[in-house]
Amino acid sequence: MTTLWDTTGTAVVKALAAERRTGGAVTSGNALTLVVVVDEKYIADAERAAAQAAATNPCRLLIVVRRELDAPQPRLDAEILVGGRLGPGEAIVMRMYGRLALHAESVTLPLLAPDAPVVTWWHGPPPKVIATDAVGVYSDRRITDCGWLGDGAEGLQQRARDYAPGDTDLAWTRTTQWRSALASSFDSISDKPRSAKVLGSSSSPAALLLAGWLTRRLGVECRVKDTKRNIGQTGIGGVEITFGAKGSLTLLREGGDLIVDRSGQRAQRLSIRERDLGELLTEELRRQGADDTYAEALSSATGVPGLGDRHYLRTHIWVDPDQRATQATSKRIAKEAAAQIDEGPRTQRARSRGTAASR
Known part of the structure; x- marks a missing residue:
């Protein structure tokens, strides 16, 4: 485990590369990146659920803890674990202070596992508009939980108005x-x-x-x-x-x-x-792509038409051009960062092959 205080995203990338070089086989085979967004007071529950889900769904786990949004100076503290308390794979817990907490994508984008889908889970009240949330905009799947809201009906209405393929809610998983x-x-x-x-x-x-x-x-x-x-x-x-x-x-x-x-x-x-939070999250991580059955149920429950109709969604959902650019470049940025992280092991393997050939 490596702990970095008052650090930068670049330092986190380098620390993860160092942990991977010493972690061995447990660092291979990431099927997805799971991004967890949570407030400090709920971090224990989120970590338990994420660790349980990661045990059966190999992933790179990125936990974004938003702290002290009114802090005068932005700050990042990070904890990097490989095969530790957060499951057998790679995990990074990032505590963000000040305005940095509102722009978590600047730190998480370079840490995404290359060529793997991105799943974001908000453990707490869901954002009002997922399409403009800094973390949700580059995610392939977005998991919310309207059970946190006092009025579940109003929460579902918001989810229906803001729906995009890939969205789901743990209230649906509970059924x-x-x-x-x-x-x-x-x-x-x-x-x-x-x-x-x-x-x-x-x-x-x-x-x-x-x-x-x-x-x-x-x-x-x-x-x-x-x-x-x-x-x-x-x-x-x-x-x-x-x-x-x-x-x-x-x-x-x-x-x-x-x-x-x-x-x-x-x-x-x-x-x-009653299934615990880890079981619910594990079930959702097994699914990739849009959940059309959830979309149809949400459409019927809220009266918002066409949510399960792919043609309707393509013609009626407007996405800001800047957001499209972010989605298009997120995987490229992740690949570039992964190249930096994997540079050490690849170089070592190449050297080993060269040495063997010379003999």
Whole structure:
């Protein structure tokens, strides 16, 4: 581990190169760069989740800790780890003070893993406009969490207005177990759905997204019915769907179990549990590219049309030319920085081959 106080981005690049030369095999095979943006008071939770996700998704981990935005002088403190407490790969924790914290891209861009997608996760209230966020603008995937907001419905509205392919939200990830249970429950049902509702909190973004997903999949409008009955951390307590004249499908949460009751069949009891932050992040890192199913659910939940339509997005989303330039050059900058970081090992290998040939 190397710690640099009041340092510069160039010094961080050189320190990472030195750590990689001594780190050996654990430094190879980065599948992506994970950028975590977090305030100091939430850093412990963010590090635990990121380390858990990095253990199963080889990545270069860059943690941007924004501190004392009103500090009179910009300052950067960095901690470089290879195979340490933040997983088996490379990790850099950067604490930024003053105006530097608002321009984190100037430090993170040269540290991106070359030829690998970039995923940015905001652990805390999401930025109001991701498209103009300094870190989000060069990311291939952007993970937010509307669960931090007091009004999840308003948070989803903002995400819909600002949506671009590659966006997702951990509120959507929290619905995975519900969606899996609902999909499997339809295996023995052939009737057409007539009505549907989600039981839970109408301010829960997870409940609203689940209702949006059901609306899109069933072809009937599904709304959230307010209830405090065992809604858990997700804000979802159950789902009720009716078919034809008398048929129905009900999923109700009871403690750590999910009771599935279908007309004419015995009720089933499935296990459902609250997943921790690391599990949610791990699931999202497995996906690359746009999540069209999330886009469709967000569109249905908020009433903003066309979010799952690639043609609509291409023709209706405006991107500032300066942002396009930043996106186009980010990978080139990362390659140049990677060449500096890898220069030592490559030179050593070349020398070894030359020595062997001369013998």
